Amino acid sequence: MSKRILYSRPDGKWAWRLEADNGQIIAVDGNQGYDNEADARSMADKVIGGTFAAAEKKIIRPR
Numbered sequence: 001m002s003k004r005i006l007y008s009r010p011d012g013k014w015a016w017r018l019e020a021d022n023g024q025i026i027a028v029d030g031n032q033g034y035d036n037e038a039d040a041r042s043m044a045d046k047v048i049g050g051t052f053a054a055a056e057k058k059i060i061r062p063r
Contacts, residue, residue, distance in 0.1 A: 002026065004048055006040050018048055027061035030040055 002034060003019045013033025015041045027047060034040040 004044050006037060006044065008037075015046035017038050018044070 001022060004016060005019060006014060006016050011033065013035065014037050015029045015031070015033050017028045020026050029040065029043065034043065039044050
């Protein structure tokens with residue numbers, strides 16, 4: 001089963017990542033960090049839970 005992992009970084013910010021069954025990292029918070037655990041949890045749940053499923057899809061290819 002995949003795992004959503006919340007953790008406190010050395011700089012005091014909170015972060016999250018999603019790991020697959022095999023331990024591979026599927027998604028991360030983009031290294032921005034959050035000021036508190038609740039904000040990190042909320043954003044992870046939104047991304048993982050599909051809140052942003054309707055977001056515009058865009059591909060930028062090199063010229």
